[in-house]
Amino acid sequence: MEQENRVRMERIAADPQSGLSAEQVKRRFAQGENNYKVESSTLSVSEIVRSNVCTYFNLVFAVIAVLLAIVGAWSDMLFLPIIVANTCIGIIQEVHSKKVLDKLSILNAPHAVVIRDGKRQEIPADQLVLDDIVEFSAGSQIPADAKVVSGELQVNESLITGESDEIEKREGDSLLSGSFVVSGKACARLEKVGKDSYISKLTLQATKSKKGEQSEMIRSLNYLIMVMGIIIIPIGIALFVQSFIYNEGTFHDSITGMVAAIIGMIPEGLYLLTSVALAVSSVRLAQKKVLIHDMKCIETLARVNVLCVDKTGTITEPGMHVYDFSVLDGADQLEISQLLADFVAAQEKDNATMEALKAHFSNGSGMRAREVYSFSSETKYSGAVMNDGKSYVIGAPEFVLRGQFAQYQEQIATYSSKGYRVLVFAQYEGTLDRKPLTEPVLPLCFVMLANPIRKGAKETFTYFAENDVDIKVISGDNPLTVSVIAAEAGIVGAERFVDASTLKEKEDYYRAVEEYTVFGRVTPSQKRMLVQALKEHKKTVAMTGDGVNDVLALKDADCSVAMASGSEAASNVAQLVLLDSDFSRMPSVVAEGRRVVNNIERTAALYIVKNIFSMLLAIFSVILMLDYPLEPSQVSLISMFTIGIPSFVLALEPNKELIRGHFLTNVLVRALPAGLTDFIVVSGLVIFCREFQVDLDCLSTSCTILVAIVGFMILHRIARPMNTGHIVMLVGVIAGWILCMLFGRSFFGITEISKQCEMLMVIFAIITEPVLRYLSLIVEWISARCRMIHARFSRA
Numbered sequence: 001m002e003q004e005n006r007v008r009m010e011r012i013a014a015d016p017q018s019g020l021s022a023e024q025v026k027r028r029f030a031q032g033e034n035n036y037k038v039e040s041s042t043l044s045v046s047e048i049v050r051s052n053v054c055t056y057f058n059l060v061f062a063v064i065a066v067l068l069a070i071v072g073a074w075s076d077m078l079f080l081p082i083i084v085a086n087t088c089i090g091i092i093q094e095v096h097s098k099k100v101l102d103k104l105s106i107l108n109a110p111h112a113v114v115i116r117d118g119k120r121q122e123i124p125a126d127q128l129v130l131d132d133i134v135e136f137s138a139g140s141q142i143p144a145d146a147k148v149v150s151g152e153l154q155v156n157e158s159l160i161t162g163e164s165d166e167i168e169k170r171e172g173d174s175l176l177s178g179s180f181v182v183s184g185k186a187c188a189r190l191e192k193v194g195k196d197s198y199i200s201k202l203t204l205q206a207t208k209s210k211k212g213e214q215s216e217m218i219r220s221l222n223y224l225i226m227v228m229g230i231i232i233i234p235i236g237i238a239l240f241v242q243s244f245i246y247n248e249g250t251f252h253d254s255i256t257g258m259v260a261a262i263i264g265m266i267p268e269g270l271y272l273l274t275s276v277a278l279a280v281s282s283v284r285l286a287q288k289k290v291l292i293h294d295m296k297c298i299e300t301l302a303r304v305n306v307l308c309v310d311k312t313g314t315i316t317e318p319g320m321h322v323y324d325f326s327v328l329d330g331a332d333q334l335e336i337s338q339l340l341a342d343f344v345a346a347q348e349k350d351n352a353t354m355e356a357l358k359a360h361f362s363n364g365s366g367m368r369a370r371e372v373y374s375f376s377s378e379t380k381y382s383g384a385v386m387n388d389g390k391s392y393v394i395g396a397p398e399f400v401l402r403g404q405f406a407q408y409q410e411q412i413a414t415y416s417s418k419g420y421r422v423l424v425f426a427q428y429e430g431t432l433d434r435k436p437l438t439e440p441v442l443p444l445c446f447v448m449l450a451n452p453i454r455k456g457a458k459e460t461f462t463y464f465a466e467n468d469v470d471i472k473v474i475s476g477d478n479p480l481t482v483s484v485i486a487a488e489a490g491i492v493g494a495e496r497f498v499d500a501s502t503l504k505e506k507e508d509y510y511r512a513v514e515e516y517t518v519f520g521r522v523t524p525s526q527k528r529m530l531v532q533a534l535k536e537h538k539k540t541v542a543m544t545g546d547g548v549n550d551v552l553a554l555k556d557a558d559c560s561v562a563m564a565s566g567s568e569a570a571s572n573v574a575q576l577v578l579l580d581s582d583f584s585r586m587p588s589v590v591a592e593g594r595r596v597v598n599n600i601e602r603t604a605a606l607y608i609v610k611n612i613f614s615m616l617l618a619i620f621s622v623i624l625m626l627d628y629p630l631e632p633s634q635v636s637l638i639s640m641f642t643i644g645i646p647s648f649v650l651a652l653e654p655n656k657e658l659i660r661g662h663f664l665t666n667v668l669v670r671a672l673p674a675g676l677t678d679f680i681v682v683s684g685l686v687i688f689c690r691e692f693q694v695d696l697d698c699l700s701t702s703c704t705i706l707v708a709i710v711g712f713m714i715l716h717r718i719a720r721p722m723n724t725g726h727i728v729m730l731v732g733v734i735a736g737w738i739l740c741m742l743f744g745r746s747f748f749g750i751t752e753i754s755k756q757c758e759m760l761m762v763i764f765a766i767i768t769e770p771v772l773r774y775l776s777l778i779v780e781w782i783s784a785r786c787r788m789i790h791a792r793f794s795r796a
Helices: 002-008 022-030 045-053 056-070 080-107 198-206 216-246 251-265 268-287 297-303 333-345 352-360 397-417 457-466 479-488 506-515 524-536 548-556 568-573 583-623 632-651 663-691 696-718 724-743 755-795
Strands: 111-116 119-124 133-137 145-156 166-169 180-192 290-292 306-309 321-327 369-373 381-386 391-395 421-428 441-450 470-474 497-499 518-520 541-545 559-563 576-578
Touching: 045 080, 056 080, 056 216, 056 251, 080 268, 133 145, 216 251, 216 268, 216 297, 216 583, 216 663, 251 583, 251 632, 268 290, 268 297, 268 583, 268 632, 290 583, 297 559, 297 583, 306 524, 321 333, 321 352, 333 352, 333 381, 333 391, 333 421, 333 441, 352 441, 391 397, 391 441, 397 421, 397 441, 397 479, 457 470, 457 583, 470 479, 470 524, 479 497, 479 518, 506 524, 524 541, 524 548, 541 548, 548 559, 548 568, 559 568, 576 583, 583 632, 583 663, 583 696, 632 696, 632 724, 663 696, 663 755, 696 724, 696 755
Parallel strands: 306 470, 306 541, 470 518, 497 518, 541 559, 559 576
Antiparallel strands: 111 119, 111 133, 133 180, 145 166, 145 180, 290 576, 321 441, 369 381, 381 391, 391 421, 421 441
């Protein structure tokens, strides 16, 4: 119904001098034709809480907790604090990111000067309505799509189109929301407001599916949980039925035995470890002014092998900078420099070019100007009549030199080929009158300007080159100019460039991403196509950007990085935001990702050992109709000292090694030998104790000791090289385990063991080392053979 009202609404061509009346504005507000801000793409707090609490992972442990509560096994609920902590960390991190992002949105909310009832007034942009007459001048941001009704403007649409050129807008021309006025003054009528505006439509499109693909590590963990989540249901039921019905055990013992097996098969601590490690990384990066919207992107960025960057705002600073000037016809350099300084001192600082000229040419002779003519989009020059009576102008060579342009064309082309924007400063032989020049000029010098290379950009690109990350420069500017600037920034292969307007078919993009490093004259949709083409080549792609023109590509990239100084839409859709817009922060983000992935990959093996062992032992118990030999509290004791505490110590260590191989494969290669060793020695101990009719409580304690011994052995392997810190950690956890065994017996279900059981336990403890050693060799050999076969098929 609302949409129908909006379609039928009568448009008003209000007079630019008077604008809309209060009644007309009120009517438009009533019909929803105001420039309201599109709804935030961030989740609400309640949605964040619900998404973290209502998971299958939490449901399983909630059912387990209820069952343990029914039988009064309160001491077996040691896993609950881990589950609660894991959930809380996820909620806190997401709420923190939401608050920072919402605050960023408020700070970026623009204001506008509107004309209503013949009066000028400044109001928030969301209070504007359709057909409002808005006055724009240098520095104004266009808050909604509009059409110029009087005056002229120079507009920078780089955030929208990616092109840094200043575009002239005259009466009847359209203005896109999100662009900025560089110079001039004009009144415009709002044509599209609210969600109908260009920038809002693009933002809504970009944020439809806010969450991107999951990283390999998280995907692997979710896969493990899914597999274990499926397996535990039939195994848990089978264990309970076998213990309670066939073995005629008590309801209490049947429940605790089933729970011990299920807890052992779920790597609940691994999720907490991953959450903590990523949260710590988020805090570290926040201290470096890097905002993480999605913690998973830390890992993704560490795995990236192609980084797509824009020129303006990423390689270069947003503002202009004078690089050089060259005097002509034997003129005195100092004299011309002072004259130019006097000239620019008289001008208004109404655009980026004049700001750069004023900053560079500051030492004048003190000569004043009689008349000053600011830059005009019609004449393409700034002019002044100085006290010496002579007229001077500065502007684009084509418009200042005119008929004399051919004489200097080759020299100008040389400067342009180096990535410079060229201006000519000249003495005008006619009379300045705010109209295009008609008389000859005497050229005095050429001034070369460009966006300066960002500090640290060269070192940053060198870092990525050394770490086998290819750089692709994707820009809306001239490809030759971008190529020159990319080469200056130290980007490898910058000489290989292409004009994206020549890319027509889908195949052209696939071929181009392999052949070229620099892409110029790229439209927003083409940026997206290039990212998709790279992903088709099985590349892990990161995209950096700061404008609305980057949003679609940011959305499709594996990892998206935005500059906070750019558009709000880009900051909204990106997974990672550089709050100080400092591209040199990127290596530190990559280093954090490597630390997290390498350390979690190393410590995850500790958790998977328990999962493999528990699953095999549960299946073994069901097949042989035996009661599960461990209790939940004993599993928690073993996990605490052989997995939990050591994993947190190892996960937070520095680690800058390159990430190699696949997460799950690397973890299984490390974990499988220890998991099999655990199963072999414990199942062997169970069989022998059954034959010798050893008491079940003695068997349970013996199994606890045996599993702990294997756990400390695998911990020693994973913690290598054994530096002082690792030795202290290993001694500490062994001592802690022994103390709990001695002084927490009743709590952890530890009992005295018979001499017969003790001797059997010692025998199996002795054989653990050779079993683990030979199984490790076998698994590593199989893994190496599989890699060779895979490589052979890949080459084929």
